[in-house]
Amino acid sequence: MKAAKPPKVTIRDVATASGVHVSTVSRALDPARRQRISKEVLALVEETARRLGYQPNRAASALRTGRTHTIGVLLPDITNPVFPPILQGIEAAAAARGYFVFVANVGDPQLAQPILARMKAQQIDGLVMAIALREDPLIDFVRDSGMHAVMVNRADESGRLPAAVSDDRLAMKLAVDHLVALGHRRIAHLAGPQTVPTGVGRRQGVEQALRDHRLPAPRIVECDSYSREAGQQAMRVLLESSGKRPEAVVCCNDLVALGAYDVLRAAGLRIPRDISITGHNDMPLVDMVDPPLTTIRLPHRELGWQAAEMLFQAIEGQALLASTVVLRPELVVRASTAAPAAA
Incomplete structure (x- = not known):
């Protein structure tokens, strides 16, 4: 005979154990509203939630706020060593705001729109795109869908989407x-x-x-x-x-x-x-x-971080400080270059 599952910990349980109001716990556990809570109360609520094993109900939160706290990332080739550090930067920025990241490897550009449509059906709050060809209709598809989106590592030459790129x-x-x-x-x-x-x-x-x-x-x-x-x-x-x-x-x-x-x-x-x-x-x-x-x-990780931060600014209705963030590259000299032999 299976043991009965323990009852699910609710936000009311966290409030009771913390000695604060339910609305205070709700704000403290919401990345978009937690700045309204004092550091002391925030630390108390977070510690209590961890101790009780509280897991937020994302579906209920999405219905209440209109956000799922998830973003999508489209990569052209996950085996290319360039993209893992970019993804790490995106994930770090997302984790700091309580967001989850859906990643899709789009090896065939023809699959981009179907994959994006699937992500949209999952109600992602925004999108970071490391794919897009020149004059790519995918960009218009993204804009027409009304989705918040930022490009990374590649910029749209017509400026239709904001981007974080290297020079x-x-x-x-x-x-x-x-x-x-x-x-x-x-x-x-x-x-x-x-x-x-x-x-x-x-x-x-x-x-x-x-x-x-x-x-x-x-x-x-x-x-x-x-x-x-x-x-x-x-x-x-x-x-x-x-x-x-x-x-x-x-x-x-x-x-x-x-x-x-x-x-x-x-x-x-x-x-x-x-x-x-x-x-x-x-x-x-x-x-x-x-x-x-x-x-x-x-600075690949920084590229990912900057792209995600630009996306979160858009999601939260903030004005972007720049439509394109350009990070500076640097030369690393090693042994594959030398003066011509004749010299």
Whole structure:
């Protein structure tokens, strides 16, 4: 015979054990209203709720407030090392406000709208999007749905949605300036997909930096994705193209740079003696490859945090301080770049 389940602890039980009114407990346990409660009473209510094992009734709260205290996050590729720290930042900001995060990995852009419709049916309060192509109808779909939404790591070029991003053009300028200072003049670029805002921004950054140095336009090979395999294919194309071999290659991200490593090693070329390589993102372990990769470090966790904070401002009806938050990248110099051998 099964033992009877203990009765569920209610908000009234917490109020009785705390010696305060039910409405006080309600405010103390509501992230949107808890600032109205003194620190002493808030600590008392939270300790009592933990001791009694109180679990809030989210369904009832949603009916009462019109909010579910959940947000959705759409990621393009959860296996890409860029996105876990972004997600950590989002989750940290959400936890601080008592929100739960639904995460969807959208490998196929065609699935984005059905996934988003499902999230909307679950009554999420808002959305953080790390996906979206240039001129993507998904953005209009989000806006037309009336949902609060913020983009992260990618910005909508038309400004239809607020965003938290890194400065892609500055990132590429830092890489090019470093290579030019070493003495490189023939610089190529393995570019990201031109259907994605980051791919365009980084390519433009490389092109502008070389113009600023009065150097020839870069030889550019576009990758079809931000993957190691795409980097391998692009590096093969670059090596097989006519003309002098580049002295240095600026890669659109670290995975593409690792793909370039594979092809250069197979071709008997040494990094950086024969050709210098730079990456972008400073993903984990790129300091452990041979040679350690010179790359651009981004504040990925901060990007996620900022995007979530912008979303919560919108959910709570506050005016956004900025429609786009741009965080500054930094160059991390390691052993994959050196002066040209001839120098």
